[in-house]
Amino acid sequence: MTVTLRLRDKDYEVRAGMTVRDALLQIGIEPDSVLPTRQGELITEDEILMEGEHIRLVSVISGGSLPLHHLALRIRR
Amino acid sequence: MKCRKCADKAVINMRQHKLALCGPHFLDWIPDQTLRFIEKYRMFSADSRILVAVSGGKDSLGLWDVLGRLGFQADGLYIGLGIDGGTGYSAESQRKCEAFAEAHGLHLIVVDVAEVEGATIPTAASLTNRGKGKPCSVCGLTKRHVMNRVARDGGYDVLATGHNLDDEVAVLFGNTLNWAAGYLARQGPVLEGRDGLARKVKPFCRLYERETAAYALVRGIEYIYDECPHAVGATSIYYKETLNRMEADRPGMKLSFYLAFLRARQEGLFAEVSGGTTANMQACPTCGQPTTAPGQCAFCRTWDAVRARQRVSV
Numbered sequence: 001m002t003v004t005l006r007l008r009d010k011d012y013e014v015r016a017g018m019t020v021r022d023a024l025l026q027i028g029i030e031p032d033s034v035l036p037t038r039q040g041e042l043i044t045e046d047e048i049l050m051e052g053e054h055i056r057l058v059s060v061i062s063g064g065s066l067p068l069h070h071l072a073l074r075i076r077r
Numbered sequence: 078m079k080c081r082k083c084a085d086k087a088v089i090n091m092r093q094h095k096l097a098l099c100g101p102h103f104l105d106w107i108p109d110q111t112l113r114f115i116e117k118y119r120m121f122s123a124d125s126r127i128l129v130a131v132s133g134g135k136d137s138l139g140l141w142d143v144l145g146r147l148g149f150q151a152d153g154l155y156i157g158l159g160i161d162g163g164t165g166y167s168a169e170s171q172r173k174c175e176a177f178a179e180a181h182g183l184h185l186i187v188v189d190v191a192e193v194e195g196a197t198i199p200t201a202a203s204l205t206n207r208g209k210g211k212p213c214s215v216c217g218l219t220k221r222h223v224m225n226r227v228a229r230d231g232g233y234d235v236l237a238t239g240h241n242l243d244d245e246v247a248v249l250f251g252n253t254l255n256w257a258a259g260y261l262a263r264q265g266p267v268l269e270g271r272d273g274l275a276r277k278v279k280p281f282c283r284l285y286e287r288e289t290a291a292y293a294l295v296r297g298i299e300y301i302y303d304e305c306p307h308a309v310g311a312t313s314i315y316y317k318e319t320l321n322r323m324e325a326d327r328p329g330m331k332l333s334f335y336l337a338f339l340r341a342r343q344e345g346l347f348a349e350v351s352g353g354t355t356a357n358m359q360a361c362p363t364c365g366q367p368t369t370a371p372g373q374c375a376f377c378r379t380w381d382a383v384r385a386r387q388r389v390s391v
Contacts, residue, residue, distance in 0.1 A: 032092075033321055035291055042088035042294055044078040044097065058294060060287045061243070061317050062134055062304035 003049040007034060007057040014049065021045035024057075033060050089291050092328035100295050107292045108143045111280050115147075118266040120278040121235045127151040128233040128275075130224050131177075131185070133170030133301040135293035136239030138177050140281055142298060144237070145181060151237065153178055156223050157189040158216060159197025162306025170301045177298065186231070188223050194380050196387060199307075204386040207379050212307050215379060222376040225366060228275035235270075240279040243286035246331045247316040249338055262347035265339060272358050273367045283332065286317075 002013040005023060014023040020043065024031045031045050034057040038047070049055065078087040080099035087097035098106055114120070121127060127144060131137040131153045144151040155174045160167045171187065178185035191197045196204070198216045208214030228236040245264070252260045266283075270276035281289055293300050308314065324330050341347075358367040361374035363381075368374035373381070 030318075030321055030325055032287060032325055033318070035089075035287065035294060037294070042100070042291060044087050044090045046078050046090075058290065058302075060290045061314060062302070062308075 003051070004054045005036075005057055006054065007059065016049050016051040016053075018049055019045065020047050020049060020055065023049055023055075029057070034058060035060060088295060089288070091285070091288065093285065093324070093332055094329075103291065103295055107139075107284070107288065108146050110284060111140075111143050112147055114266065114283050115278075115280050118278070120237075120267055120280060121149070123148070125149070125234040126232065127235055127237050128186075128224075128228045128231065129153050129237045130220075130239070131155050131174045132239075133173035134239070134304075135298065135300040136241050136244075136281060136286075136289050138173065138239075138298050138300050139289050139293045139296070140237060140239040141177065141183065142181070142296060143292075144280070145183065151183070152231075152233075153183060153185040154224060154227050155185060155187050156220055157187060157191070158219075159189075159191045160199060160212070160305060160307065164303065164306065166301075166303065166306055173299055173301050186227060188227065190219055190223070193223075194219070195384050201380070201383045204383045204390075205379055213311070216307070218376055218379060222364075222366065222374075225273075225275050226364075229273060234276065236275045236277050238277065238279055239281055239289070241281045241284050241286045241289045242331060242335060243317050243320070244313075245279070245282050246320055246335050247313045249335060250316050250320060251312065258347055258350045261338075262342070262350045265342065273360065273365070274358075283335070285331070 003016050003023065005012045005014065005027065007029065012027040014026055018026075020036050021031050024034065024036075024045070036043050036045070036047070037056045037058060038053065078090055078097045079085065080087045080102055081097055082102045083099060085099040088100045089103055090097040127149055129137065129141045129144065129151045131141055132155070141151060141153055153174060155171055157171055158167050174185055175187075177183070194201070198212050198219065201219075202208055202212035202215045205215060207218070224236055249261070249264060252264065266279050268277040304314075320331055357369055360366070361368045361370075361377055363373050363377040366374055366376070370378075
């Protein structure tokens with residue numbers, strides 16, 4: 001089973017059991033650039049993702065959150 | 078992660094402050110911080126008449142909300158720019174502002190640029206050389222003019238905008254890269270009013286954009302999620318994303334960059350250029366607003382040219 005993260009109109013799938021932060025790093029989104037919500041409630045990045053759930057990511061910058069390759073900068077893990 | 082104040086489940090972790098808070102404590106923290114900045118930078122007092130420029134976005138509506146919760150008397154100003162971009166951007170942002178004002182019993186002033194000046198911003202931009210086809214230059218010029226006019230004519234003591242720390246740091250970063258000393262000299266939480274220019278303040282200037290976005294979400298403020306369609310790919314967004322990469326490695330970097338700049342400015346680093354740009358102000362013969370131009374101000378020149386070209390094309 002996977003977890004779905006949705007940012008704007010794009011879905012990303014990750015494994016359940018990892019933290020929100022690790023999931024964001026895995027799909028190439030800087031954790032501080034989004035606010036993760038679970039069932040409409042804000043959650044912190046240390047939350048463990050559960051099987052089958054949908055996490056909505058709200059971009060902090062209006063109109064922002066470019067994929068990382070646009071910036072060619074790395075993320076420290 | 079637990080709230081530092083009550084040990085309930087936290088909804089936000091602010092690494093730059095080493096502070097995690099639950100929803101209720103976060104909703105108290107934002108107005109507390111805002112009030113601290115209003116007082117620290119002497120922005121306005123309890124009996125000031127405040128005009129808040131609202132766009133329908135999270136920052137301006139969040140600021141209007143916070144000022145109301147703090148007990149300040151603040152009216153809103155929405156400027157209808159006539160931007161559609163395939164999403165009805167202006168219409169939707171106006172609806173958000175009107176709904177917020179109605180829900181909170183607040184007074185909203187709406188100025189429709191097409192009604193007052195004769196053309197929408199995209200149309201005006203297409204009829205002038207200013208901005209080289211991009212509407213942002215005409216838009217900024219028009220918004221500054223209208224905000225100043227409404228603040229001055231309405232007898233407001235101060236014009237408040239929702240600029241957050243990320244906005245301020247992105248501008249600072251750009252001006253530093255270009256060594257734009259004149260702009261650096263004027264940047265700060267307060268821009269003093271003079272000679273017909275309204276006093277401008279930025280009560281959110283030390284709040285991270287992540288914090289203002291979280292405030293809007295936790296508070297349940299309905300804001301327009303999308304940025305203006307013309308801002309997509311803007312340099313300011315690129316700067317923000319770049320600064321966020323640096324912040325990820327060094328939490329607090331953006332705040333310390335801004336505060337170090339304010340200290341340097343206060344210590345006179347830009348003193349030599351600070352008087353130069355406003356020293357030779359005179360009243361525009363058409364609208365009466367102050368300008369450094371020898372004749373008409375840039376706003377009147379631009380819009381007169383737009384109207385003239387509209388007449389030719391009819």
